[in-house]
Amino acid sequence: MADKSPASADNALQRFRDPQFRELYANQAFVSMSPFDISMTFSKLAEITPAQQGFLDQVNITVSPQQLKSILRVLTNTLEAYEEHFGRLYIPDEEIEPQFSKEDLSKLISESRKKSKEVKNRARAHLKR
Numbered sequence: 001m002a003d004k005s006p007a008s009a010d011n012a013l014q015r016f017r018d019p020q021f022r023e024l025y026a027n028q029a030f031v032s033m034s035p036f037d038i039s040m041t042f043s044k045l046a047e048i049t050p051a052q053q054g055f056l057d058q059v060n061i062t063v064s065p066q067q068l069k070s071i072l073r074v075l076t077n078t079l080e081a082y083e084e085h086f087g088r089l090y091i092p093d094e095e096i097e098p099q100f101s102k103e104d105l106s107k108l109i110s111e112s113r114k115k116s117k118e119v120k121n122r123a124r125a126h127l128k129r
């Protein structure tokens with residue numbers, strides 16, 4: 001019996017290229033989040049003026065947390081296959097240390113949620129007047 005799932009080869013959706021499609025190179029990524037999505041801004045180190053270097057933001061991609069988890073799974077599998085074929089990549093931890101620790105991020109999220117609840121409660125109280 002033929003596979004009738006959306007991912008089967010018989011009925012796979014075709015890919016098309018958007019007229020605004022661009023290829024970019026990035027050597028830096030900045031991540032931010034809200035309760036509903038996670039955004040990644042990809043940048044590259046560039047000469048902004050002859051005397052100044054800085055990060056030139058090139059594109060921002062926003063996805064749901066669920067989609068990010070799916071992307072991470074695909075990227076992890078791809079990197080593992082790459083390393084099996086070409087050899088293990090070694091990057092010292094101090095060269096890729098995140099800006100915020102998991103604990104710092106958790107604290108920021110908790111504070112943000114608390115503030116959001118306070119704003120909602122004030123708005124509800126104002127509407128009841």
